[in-house]
Amino acid sequence: MQHAPLSNPQTLGADLRALRKARGLTLHDLAEVLNRSVGWMSQVERDLSEPSITDLRHIAQALGVSVSILFRHAAAPAHEAGFIVRKGARRPIGSSVAGLVEELLSPDLTDDFEMVHSTFQPFSRIKDLVTRPTQEVGYLISGSLEFEIDGTTHTLNPGDSFRVRGEPFRWANPNPDPAIAIWVIAPPVY
Missing domain, CATH: 1.10.260.40 (lambda repressor-like DNA-binding domains)
Incomplete structure (x- = not known):
């Protein structure tokens, strides 16, 4: 096709x-x-x-x-542009102030969703609840993460996934190792 x-x-x-x-x-x-x-x-x-x-x-x-x-990101070869994002060419997004480092996995922001690679640094947390008009699904690749959704805290381990549909949420990584997750967010927020 x-x-x-x-x-x-x-x-x-x-x-x-x-x-x-x-x-x-x-x-x-x-x-x-x-x-x-x-x-x-x-x-x-x-x-x-x-x-x-x-x-x-x-x-x-x-x-x-x-x-x-x-800011512009690394240009992909013409035959990959709009289709492939190489590991070294990911665009940093968000703010790493709270200990969260995010990279855009989607080739651009023109789809109805975005895919994000999130690294939660050891002993990092977000204090304030986040509420946004989105649907989000995440999958924890490695580490462990405390994830509060609508007032209930869940412990996520590798292989676990989660969904947020506009509910207030926040996260914490109280562990000595980074936690890495892949998120899909619709519509794009970055």
Whole structure:
């Protein structure tokens, strides 16, 4: 089965358009928040205009993502672009402040979901509950993780999986070894 080729699947503009749409924003909405014209925003999404670093910071803030997700990632060979992400070419996402290091496994953010490789550092935890309008499924590859979903704490071990559908959640790795999980999140949040 042959699929239609993706139009510029790994471009900044494509990622911005996907993130904007996932948040239910129109071009006009985002342009207004950024105090920019709809035309400028449209040109950025079509890769006809390159936003400045300051623009990227403002866009990231408006979309609720880290600015690092908006930086270009390693280019894949033409025959792999939009299909394959090599281990050394994963895009870092999120913030490692709480001890969570995340990498995007999806080739870009243009799908209805994103796939994320998450490494929970030893003795790390997130203090505040996270609630987002998503459906998330995760699979623990290694380590052990305390995962609280809607007030109930569960201990996850390698091979265990979990699902969150908008419930408040938080995690902790009280162990001396990292915990590694693969998450699928819909719609994309990074």
